[in-house]
Amino acid sequence: MSTRTRAGSRPATGPLLLRQVRHQNRLFLRNPFSAFFSLALPLMFLLVFGSLNSGQTLEARGGIPYVQFLTPGLLAFAVVSTCYTGLVTGVAMNRDMGILKRVRGTPLPAWIYVAARILSSVWFSVVSAVLMVGVGVVLFDVEIIWRMLPAAVGTLLLGSACFCALGMAVAALVPNGEAAPIVANFTVLPVAFISDLFFPMDTAPAWLRTLGSVFPVKHFALAMEATFNPFTTGSGWSWDHLAVLVLWGLAGLLVAVRKFRWEPNIPGGRRRRR
Numbered sequence: 013m014s015t016r017t018r019a020g021s022r023p024a025t026g027p028l029l030l031r032q033v034r035h036q037n038r039l040f041l042r043n044p045f046s047a048f049f050s051l052a053l054p055l056m057f058l059l060v061f062g063s064l065n066s067g068q069t070l071e072a073r074g075g076i077p078y079v080q081f082l083t084p085g086l087l088a089f090a091v092v093s094t095c096y097t098g099l100v101t102g103v104a105m106n107r108d109m110g111i112l113k114r115v116r117g118t119p120l121p122a123w124i125y126v127a128a129r130i131l132s133s134v135w136f137s138v139v140s141a142v143l144m145v146g147v148g149v150v151l152f153d154v155e156i157i158w159r160m161l162p163a164a165v166g167t168l169l170l171g172s173a174c175f176c177a178l179g180m181a182v183a184a185l186v187p188n189g190e191a192a193p194i195v196a197n198f199t200v201l202p203v204a205f206i207s208d209l210f211f212p213m214d215t216a217p218a219w220l221r222t223l224g225s226v227f228p229v230k231h232f233a234l235a236m237e238a239t240f241n242p243f244t245t246g247s248g249w250s251w252d253h254l255a256v257l258v259l260w261g262l263a264g265l266l267v268a269v270r271k272f273r274w275e276p277n278i279p280g281g282r283r284r285r286r
Contacts, residue, residue: 032120050093055147090140095137133172163249164236167239167249185271207233208230
């Protein structure tokens with residue numbers, strides 16, 4: 013069947029979306045900053061922390077090996093870096109450079125461009141997850157619990173969708189591309205250290221644990237950890253944590269739809285929106 017429509021020369025939606033996803037994938041790999049923070053940095057953390065704490069167990073988590081806790085936590089960190097930090101920085105900078113404005117002026121449907129950016133981020137989050145788990149299994153004997161694999165994949169995809177929505181929302185709100193990396197890292201890194209990503213927060217002060225529970229990073233990390241914990245009963249779905257991710261994702265989606273801008277700020281503080 014032809015990929016052209018009868019009404020004109022525009023390709024069909026599926027091939028057009030796939031072509032845009034491939035284009036965004038190439039742009040991602042050409043950006044050393046994005047590739048490093050999304051793929052290399054979480055893997056470096058795994059190698060360093062896993063080697064320094066080799067053979068250690070976590071009594072507060074039922075006696076599981078530390079690397080069995082660390083791997084899903086860093087997997088969540090990789091997803092946040094790719095889907096949130098990467099989108100905030102990339103979209104805001106492209107808007108400042110006029111790329112979004114030029115895309116908006118082409119026959120390419122706006123939703124195709126946005127969907128391609130999101131799907132590309134999800135794709136690289138999955139690649140990072142597979143790489144992380146593979147290294148954990150080979151070097152640190154991380155155990156894959158097959159009965160909870162569907163829950164692990166579902167949690168990964170839901171977390172990716174949540175942080176993509178939040179990334180697009182923050183990209184819509186930041187004033188310019190220069191501020192985007194600062195805002196993205198300032199809203200992620202402090203939260204990451206109180207969200208059970210690198211070490212358990214069981215012995216931390218109650219107010220710090222409560223503060224971490226407000227944000228979606230901790231719920232994502234705990235939901236992923238449950239799917240790697242051999243003491244978890246059932247299929248591994250953490251419905252309470254997943255519900256928090258859904259709420260944050262819907263809030264981000266609402267802000268992104270209402271506030272997204274295709275054009276940079278006009279000097280003098282005025283904005284033009286379509």
